[in-house]
Amino acid sequence: MARSSAHRTIALVGGPGSGKTTLLEAMLFRAGAISRRGAVEQGTTVGDHDPEEIARGTTLTISLASLTWTDDGAERALTLIDTPGHPDFVGGLDTALAVADAAAIVVSAVDGVTAGTRAAWAAVEQAGVPRVVVVTQEDRARADFRSVLAGLQAEFGAHVWPLELPLGEEQGFRAIADVLSERALVYDQDGRHHDEPLPSEAEAEEHTLHRDVTEEIVSHDDAQLEAYLDGTEPTAADLERTLAHEVAARETVPVVLCSGTTGTGVDRVLDLLWGLAPDPLARDTKILMGGDGGREHAVSPNPDGEPLVHVFRTVADPFVGQIAMLKVLSGVLRPSERLYNATTGAEERMPALFRLRGAEHLPVDALRTGEVGAVAKLSGSPSGSLLWSRAQGAARPARLPKRHPVYAVSLTPSSQSDDAKLSTALARLVAEDQTLVIDRAGGDTILRGLGDTHVAVAIERMARVLGVHVTSAPAPVAYRETIAKPARAEGRLKKQSGGHGQFAVVQLRLEPLPLGSGFEFVDAVVGGSVPRTYIPAVERGARDALASGGPQGHPVVDVRVELYDGKSHSVDSSEMAFRTAASLGVKAALVEAGTVLLEPVSAVTITVPAALQGPVLTDLSSRRGHVHATESTDDGRTRIIARVPEAELGRYVLELRSLTGGEAELTIAPDRYEPAPHSA
Numbered sequence: 001m002a003r004s005s006a007h008r009t010i011a012l013v014g015g016p017g018s019g020k021t022t023l024l025e026a027m028l029f030r031a032g033a034i035s036r037r038g039a040v041e042q043g044t045t046v047g048d049h050d051p052e053e054i055a056r057g058t059t060l061t062i063s064l065a066s067l068t069w070t071d072d073g074a075e076r077a078l079t080l081i082d083t084p085g086h087p088d089f090v091g092g093l094d095t096a097l098a099v100a101d102a103a104a105i106v107v108s109a110v111d112g113v114t115a116g117t118r119a120a121w122a123a124v125e126q127a128g129v130p131r132v133v134v135v136t137q138e139d140r141a142r143a144d145f146r147s148v149l150a151g152l153q154a155e156f157g158a159h160v161w162p163l164e165l166p167l168g169e170e171q172g173f174r175a176i177a178d179v180l181s182e183r184a185l186v187y188d189q190d191g192r193h194h195d196e197p198l199p200s201e202a203e204a205e206e207h208t209l210h211r212d213v214t215e216e217i218v219s220h221d222d223a224q225l226e227a228y229l230d231g232t233e234p235t236a237a238d239l240e241r242t243l244a245h246e247v248a249a250r251e252t253v254p255v256v257l258c259s260g261t262t263g264t265g266v267d268r269v270l271d272l273l274w275g276l277a278p279d280p281l282a283r284d285t286k287i288l289m290g291g292d293g294g295r296e297h298a299v300s301p302n303p304d305g306e307p308l309v310h311v312f313r314t315v316a317d318p319f320v321g322q323i324a325m326l327k328v329l330s331g332v333l334r335p336s337e338r339l340y341n342a343t344t345g346a347e348e349r350m351p352a353l354f355r356l357r358g359a360e361h362l363p364v365d366a367l368r369t370g371e372v373g374a375v376a377k378l379s380g381s382p383s384g385s386l387l388w389s390r391a392q393g394a395a396r397p398a399r400l401p402k403r404h405p406v407y408a409v410s411l412t413p414s415s416q417s418d419d420a421k422l423s424t425a426l427a428r429l430v431a432e433d434q435t436l437v438i439d440r441a442g443g444d445t446i447l448r449g450l451g452d453t454h455v456a457v458a459i460e461r462m463a464r465v466l467g468v469h470v471t472s473a474p475a476p477v478a479y480r481e482t483i484a485k486p487a488r489a490e491g492r493l494k495k496q497s498g499g500h501g502q503f504a505v506v507q508l509r510l511e512p513l514p515l516g517s518g519f520e521f522v523d524a525v526v527g528g529s530v531p532r533t534y535i536p537a538v539e540r541g542a543r544d545a546l547a548s549g550g551p552q553g554h555p556v557v558d559v560r561v562e563l564y565d566g567k568s569h570s571v572d573s574s575e576m577a578f579r580t581a582a583s584l585g586v587k588a589a590l591v592e593a594g595t596v597l598l599e600p601v602s603a604v605t606i607t608v609p610a611a612l613q614g615p616v617l618t619d620l621s622s623r624r625g626h627v628h629a630t631e632s633t634d635d636g637r638t639r640i641i642a643r644v645p646e647a648e649l650g651r652y653v654l655e656l657r658s659l660t661g662g663e664a665e666l667t668i669a670p671d672r673y674e675p676a677p678h679s680a
Helices: 020-030 051-056 087-097 115-127 145-156 200-218 222-229 236-248 266-276 416-432 452-466 532-548 575-593 610-622 652-660
Strands: 007-013 063-071 074-082 102-108 131-136 160-162 164-167 175-178 183-187 193-196 253-257 285-289 295-299 308-317 321-330 338-341 347-349 353-357 360-364 372-376 385-388 395-397 407-413 437-441 444-449 470-474 480-483 487-495 502-512 519-523 559-567 595-609 626-632 637-645 665-675
Touching: 007 020, 007 087, 007 115, 007 266, 020 063, 020 074, 020 131, 020 266, 051 452, 063 266, 063 372, 074 266, 087 115, 087 452, 102 115, 102 145, 102 266, 115 145, 131 145, 131 266, 145 160, 145 253, 160 200, 164 200, 164 253, 175 193, 200 222, 200 236, 236 253, 236 266, 253 266, 308 416, 308 452, 385 395, 407 416, 407 452, 416 437, 416 444, 416 452, 444 452, 452 470, 480 502, 480 575, 487 575, 502 532, 502 575, 519 532, 532 559, 532 575, 559 575, 595 610, 595 652, 610 626, 610 637, 610 652, 637 665, 652 665
Parallel strands: 007 074, 007 102, 063 353, 102 131, 131 253, 160 253, 519 559
Antiparallel strands: 063 074, 164 175, 175 183, 183 193, 285 295, 285 395, 308 321, 308 385, 321 372, 338 347, 338 385, 353 360, 353 372, 407 444, 407 470, 437 444, 480 595, 487 502, 502 559, 595 637, 595 665, 626 637
16 A cells, blocks of 8 residues: 655745735644734734844745644644745745645635736746645625636636635625535634535525536546446545545646634635645655756655755754755655765755744654755755765756846945955855845946845845845946947056066057957067067956956957067066056057947846736837837737846836736846947
8 A cells, every 4th residue: 555644735825915924824823833823914923933024014935834733533744835925035936836745826805816826826837736726815805705716717727616615705704615515614703613504595506516516526537427427426525535636637726715814714724735735755856866957857755765855945043053944855854864965065964853833943853755844054055955865976956947136236345344254144145045146246246136125135134144234226237348449559668676677568459349259369479579478468468458447437348459569678578567568558549549338238028918018118118128029928928028228127127017017027138238329
């Protein structure tokens, strides 16, 4: 008989304000894991425990919450992952889905399908994770489950099927019609229910829905379908078992409902999430053998095999140091075990193991195949690592979706002490969150992320957790210059101050190259006027002068520098003298030739609903954008491909979200340099 796991990992996903964190709080309370429910508004929830989250009243990073739950007399273990709904923190959503057995897509009964719902649905689809939709906030004013259900089916397809109907809504939401059993679940003030017959006014609608859902479920099981056609009605338990197979195959998306505030329906959500989520022992995990660029390999979970552990998230804790969140893909993980990081090569000795419930640590003696937990103080295992018992070989988890940074600021350390620690602190931030990118342009340190909130939170965490304080400013535009016309110049260095002097003369020609060509150095010296040993020094001096900036103060590119003559001295010449002379000569030639200012231009791709294409195109035109193509996507949206000057894109992601109501997807990538308008 195949072994099964009593543990399931469920990611709670959805748009901001959909009720994910409140639902998590309600499930923890109903399971007895916490003694009282916290509130997002008061900053007292298990899920949102970081100061940055409490201050903003929203989830900014993933939070694990472990609980046990008794279903039909058997104890079940659930690890719930509260994920951010804010688009700046979609990297956390991707991370959670990489280890989840199933996703609960949380939708507000008031707001219905939003841009955040669509983004979460797309991420779950891309990750290949089974789904259950949980409609929350049924107790709130203007709650309308049937309207939300119609919106879900219109947006995502007819395979979205309700397993429950509300009996009453808004303040009257105290009971649920169970579609599979055709019974009413009536709730008391404590969130506990008892069964009753359906009220007469709900019987017709519920019975029609029961028939439709039953026929949909049995159509996926030949034996059940044959019995049904012969007149044998399957039991609710039989239907639920068949439905679980359909959910695992991603053929059906069930819809359930509840109120996280009153607790109505929360116990049913717990039952169904555990019952419908696939067993982690029945699901392979893909890894890349050989590391980056390696071949894809499917790992079958084996409780008796060698340990294989996915470090999916690391986070710096100001009290215990770095915490690594883990999922055991195979074998059993125990404290004191020696493992090797297959991604970085580091050897790790496992400290004490624990499960997480928000900020609370719950010690455990082992983590088994399919289970999620954490350890503190792993030294060489950043997010996205694999641990195993082999001393040789390389492997890494399958890569998460690439999320391109679209917002940037420059960082200035607040003190000399902060400056000394900045590089280390930034490296730790990037090790935690791989959607952050650090660039160094000239003397500037640039932090890039997915939006202004993403970057601001990273800076706040760096100050709070790592003790490094910086000020931020808009990232400077990386302008360049190129020469306007050919020029000649002499670089001469002649100094005598007792002892050996310094002497070097170089004759140089500078010519512009086509845009994007870079730098070219030509040695055209004949007759040995410049000794061969000094030619490389001349090239280095030319590069130094171009990099230090032209007349307009920016690095000079797309130039050919030709050395065609010069003079040397048998005693006073040196490599440094020729390097300095070449730099002086190039700078003189730049002044003589004049320069053209070049501005960076980015390749921009925007995907929006077709109805929003016009406003987006108009806005791009106002930004000096050149649209190269528009095309329809498979889901009926429009993809716009354009090139836009970087100077016009500083806050574009924020303004695009405002223009499209958060419906747009945006990527920005460096593309080329072009003459700036006032230099043309």
